[in-house]
Amino acid sequence: MADTLRGILKEYDNTKYATENGSVTHGKMRAVRMENGTLVGDTDIIKNINKRPELLMFFDENARVEVPIAAVINGKFISRRIDRMVVDDKNKVVHILDYKTDIDKDAFYTNYVAQVREYVSIIKKIYPKYAVCGYILWLHDWSLESI
Numbered sequence: 001m002a003d004t005l006r007g008i009l010k011e012y013d014n015t016k017y018a019t020e021n022g023s024v025t026h027g028k029m030r031a032v033r034m035e036n037g038t039l040v041g042d043t044d045i046i047k048n049i050n051k052r053p054e055l056l057m058f059f060d061e062n063a064r065v066e067v068p069i070a071a072v073i074n075g076k077f078i079s080r081r082i083d084r085m086v087v088d089d090k091n092k093v094v095h096i097l098d099y100k101t102d103i104d105k106d107a108f109y110t111n112y113v114a115q116v117r118e119y120v121s122i123i124k125k126i127y128p129k130y131a132v133c134g135y136i137l138w139l140h141d142w143s144l145e146s147i
Contacts, residue, residue: 025101034060048142058084058097071122092130094123099137116147
């Protein structure tokens with residue numbers, strides 16, 4: 001019984017830590033922005049972004065942060081918030097970025113892919129003449145995955 005209780009408490013502590021860490025990291029990511037051609041915000045995050053030039057578009061002056069979206073999908077009302085979104089009117093493309101703080105990509109991978117696909121589906125309704133590209137940015141190793 002004591003081992004079971006210890007296991008439950010450890011799981012609770014791990015979940016609480018992951019949730020708190022994710023909230024703090026999302027807050028830092030939200031604050032990173034481009035000012036006069038220079039990224040400002042958390043210096044460690046900026047170093048990682050600068051190592052990945054393909055990420056810069058998500059942090060430039062035209063990028064949208066924490067974009068609220070809503071739609072009816074399969075008869076169900078969906079309300080979500082996209083971490084980062086870039087609308088490229090010239091090339092008729094919308095890029096959606098969702099970042100994840102999980103260390104174990106496999107733990108919720110299916111859910112995360114479904115989440116980004118849901119975002120893509122909603123944005124296609126809003127921008128019907130645009131291509132929509134969805135990505136997950138894994139913050140534990142700064143890998144960018146196209147969904």
